[in-house]
Amino acid sequence: MRPPQVPAVEPASHTLQPPAIWAALARIPDPEIPVVSITDMGMVRHVSVDGGRVSVTFTPTFSGCPALYVIRESIEQAVRALGVADVTVLSTLTPPWTTDWINEAARERLREYGIAPPAPAEPDLIQLEAEPTRCPRCGSLNVRMTASFGPTLCKRLYVCDSCREPFEGFKSV
């Protein structure tokens, strides 16, 4: 008689591969714009697995963003939830985060949510004019910026002169 087969129990870290970690990170919503995740935003730069150790490197969007602490903790918790005890969360400024890293699907979700996605970041950073923005509801460029700073560091406030709706626009950084 054969002994019953006992499935080998291995620590989760043995089987855990970076794609599983990326998938977990992709479920973390941006604390201030919950329709997009931190990976949609291009904030996660690097994931490495070394035996039972996982380290995640992310890049802050704005240097004074109050959500940084929440994001750091969310990353740590998400990786721990995969059964990893040894988690390091690092942040890096290089290369600096740009709104060009927000992926296409997320741009569409921002638009549906009523936030104009950012225009391509301009190479000439020091200039006194703001970039053109399209109304996320009707697509018109006939819009007025009513405030260059919105409820969060990353957004501006606009009114569309075609459909008359106010909306928020992502700053192009």
Next chain:
Amino acid sequence: MTSAIPLTEAQRTALLLKLTVLADDEIILAHRGGEWTGHAPILEEDIALANIAQDELGHAGLYLTLSQHLGGSDPDQVAYWRGPDDYLNTRLVELPRGDWAFTMLRQFLYDTFEALWLEAATRSTFAPLSEIAAKAVREEKFHLQHTALWVERLALGTEESARRTQAALNELWPYAAQLFQPVEGEEDLTAAGILPDLSAVQARWHDLVARHLQDKCGLPLPATTGAGAGRDTHTEHLAPLLEEMQSVARAYPDAESW
């Protein structure tokens, strides 16, 4: 943080001083901006100045974190446990907030300096500094766009707003020169390509400011006067500012920020 060229001891000392100077200007101006919370002329401006102040504190955090890596003190200690004798901000940023024209004009003069200095600092040979500059300059451009527009609106608005804007310019102009006073040992850091050449930044600053204020807004620039005493000399306005800013930290010295 990427690896950096090794600094000599003299360079490290001078850089620590420069980082303190840069952070102090950001912290004090952020406090003055924050004073408008609940008092700005319209809600959007209340939010805008709070946003700008938040960014400036973010920049101070970047400078002080780098300073800590180079052997400086903990950023919270630097911000909340130094008195007016140890703060090295310019007198420009500590002056009371005044009226709206004064606030916007000061912010414009400062933002122009900051944006141009940061843009030059992105080319620093010291990688940790060029990284900070590359990050912060992207944020600073929004401050500059915003305050430049406000100065224009006020200067070309009513007689009263133009009068107040010119008065603010006349008062602030001599103070702005202090932004370009080098710290001790700065020349050596500039020669090594670690820090931007302050006189080149000043020339660009003067050009941009003159084009905006004089040519676009019709505000004649006052006759130039020197920067006066150094950054260790303050007006009577700094002590009460720090007393208010540091009151919570000093009342709860063991409190954690989060």
